[in-house]
Amino acid sequence: MDAAVKSAIAVDRLVKTYATTTAVKGISFSLMPGTMTGLLGGNGAGKSTTIATIMGLLTPTSGTVRVLGADMPRQRYRVLHRMNFQSPYVDMPMRLTVRQNLRVFGDLYAVPDIAGRIDQLASDLDLREILDRPSGKLSAGQKTRVSVAKSLLNNPEVLLLDEPTASLDPDTADWVRGHLERYCRAHNATVLLASHNMAEVERLCERVIMMKKGEIVDDDTPQQLLARYGRETLEDVFLDIARGRGDAQQRVS
Amino acid sequence: MEISMEFSPHRVAAMVRRYWYLLRSSWPRILDLIYWPMVQMLMWGFLQTYIQQNAGFFVQAGGVFIGSVLLWDILFRGQLGFSISFLEEMYARNLGNIMMSPLRPAEFILSLIIMSLIRLAIGMIPVTLLAIWFFGFNLWGLGLALGAFFANLMLTSWAIGILVAGLLLRNGLGAETLAWTFMFLLLPLCCVYYPVSVLPVWLQWIAWALPPTYVFEGMRELLIHHTFRADLMLQALALNAVLFSAGCVAFGLLLGSARRHGTLLQTGE
Numbered sequence: 001m002d003a004a005v006k007s008a009i010a011v012d013r014l015v016k017t018y019a020t021t022t023a024v025k026g027i028s029f030s031l032m033p034g035t036m037t038g039l040l041g042g043n044g045a046g047k048s049t050t051i052a053t054i055m056g057l058l059t060p061t062s063g064t065v066r067v068l069g070a071d072m073p074r075q076r077y078r079v080l081h082r083m084n085f086q087s088p089y090v091d092m093p094m095r096l097t098v099r100q101n102l103r104v105f106g107d108l109y110a111v112p113d114i115a116g117r118i119d120q121l122a123s124d125l126d127l128r129e130i131l132d133r134p135s136g137k138l139s140a141g142q143k144t145r146v147s148v149a150k151s152l153l154n155n156p157e158v159l160l161l162d163e164p165t166a167s168l169d170p171d172t173a174d175w176v177r178g179h180l181e182r183y184c185r186a187h188n189a190t191v192l193l194a195s196h197n198m199a200e201v202e203r204l205c206e207r208v209i210m211m212k213k214g215e216i217v218d219d220d221t222p223q224q225l226l227a228r229y230g231r232e233t234l235e236d237v238f239l240d241i242a243r244g245r246g247d248a249q250q251r252v253s
Numbered sequence: 254m255e256i257s258m259e260f261s262p263h264r265v266a267a268m269v270r271r272y273w274y275l276l277r278s279s280w281p282r283i284l285d286l287i288y289w290p291m292v293q294m295l296m297w298g299f300l301q302t303y304i305q306q307n308a309g310f311f312v313q314a315g316g317v318f319i320g321s322v323l324l325w326d327i328l329f330r331g332q333l334g335f336s337i338s339f340l341e342e343m344y345a346r347n348l349g350n351i352m353m354s355p356l357r358p359a360e361f362i363l364s365l366i367i368m369s370l371i372r373l374a375i376g377m378i379p380v381t382l383l384a385i386w387f388f389g390f391n392l393w394g395l396g397l398a399l400g401a402f403f404a405n406l407m408l409t410s411w412a413i414g415i416l417v418a419g420l421l422l423r424n425g426l427g428a429e430t431l432a433w434t435f436m437f438l439l440l441p442l443c444c445v446y447y448p449v450s451v452l453p454v455w456l457q458w459i460a461w462a463l464p465p466t467y468v469f470e471g472m473r474e475l476l477i478h479h480t481f482r483a484d485l486m487l488q489a490l491a492l493n494a495v496l497f498s499a500g501c502v503a504f505g506l507l508l509g510s511a512r513r514h515g516t517l518l519q520t521g522e
Binding site: 016018048049052055056057058059073077080081083084085088089090091092093094095096097100103104105107108109110134150 | 259264265266267268270271275278279341345346347349350351352353354355356357383434449509512513514515517518
């Protein structure tokens, strides 16, 4: 059995071109089940396009994306019920209460005992007090927690997270990270995390994929990246890559 | 593209529940469903009352105007009910959540069809009752013919609603105007308020290619000559089958195009 078949996510020579702009230029990587991987890069690096293609929202111009063995987006309905995502770029209907929204999505994902699952997530993510409040009347931090709850409703095997702790205060953000860590360990879930919070990536991810201008410019463990770039934080590594300094300059060129 | 045949009534019910939650949480939305049909019905009803007092033909053709108004509203509001529910997902920035969920396009479309029926019922039932009270025009008195008219008008409204939803997916909210105005293109062509014979001959060909034309001609036959033209309804049904299939095919193609062009991610202007 080759790596692409065993892996939870396999991206092979993915190219995505919009009109005259190539957002992703032939990238390849695969994520094994039960791993947490950070996808880093500045604005326009191609992270969102990569994630959208993995979710089946975009058709690749060339190359392939396989999730849990299904070719995306062609075979997406084989696996969408086993995946989920969280993103600050989508909202939930504002007039519906948190409970109503979670109920609707629970039903879409055919979650058994949806009332019990909402109760459990409300407890885990401290949502009890806001369950019957309209989603549009939540603070940014509360919305993020609800969005994380929605992404965990169906106990996904593959979880795509885009800035999961944006808008959260440091205490709540740390608490959400802890919850995500426990979830992934308990469910052997594969997580691809796009974030600009380097400390978060360093804490959660055993592997970091760095993107720049549609290409992967580095791919390693956080420790190896720090050692290779001679830096103390991932943020410094990120800046080296973004600004094309030192070792990063050689790799990109 | 792989087409999944697995259809889940459970997911359709989830989407209907989502729209129902929204509708019942907002009284302006409910009021809006009744407001325009009522204004239209009253305006045309009083106009008809005036004309009836001054023209012999219209005494014979009692109810033609108000019947036309009510059937036109079924056609227009049916499509609007479909399209507005779809637009609500775009306004709420919820389309990404929906498209990333296991909900199939056919289930999504069916939930929008159900919502168009619910919205239409909320808007039109009170207005048809008001028409009886104000003008003595009983749309329900058309009996089985009303069923045939209704079925054909709804099929047309859904076909256009599906096409507009596809255009919205492909072009984002920049195509929103289509949702509100597309049906008005049909208003002069499908001869809502006058017979097809009024049109120039070359335009009559176009008119007869539109299913609602058969419904409005059929309604005039019924109200003026007291004859139910089943042949007109069957021809409308055949045209609707073609139109509805074309709408579904266009939706699939536009959805595929949206996936290629990345417009599912950017549903703004």
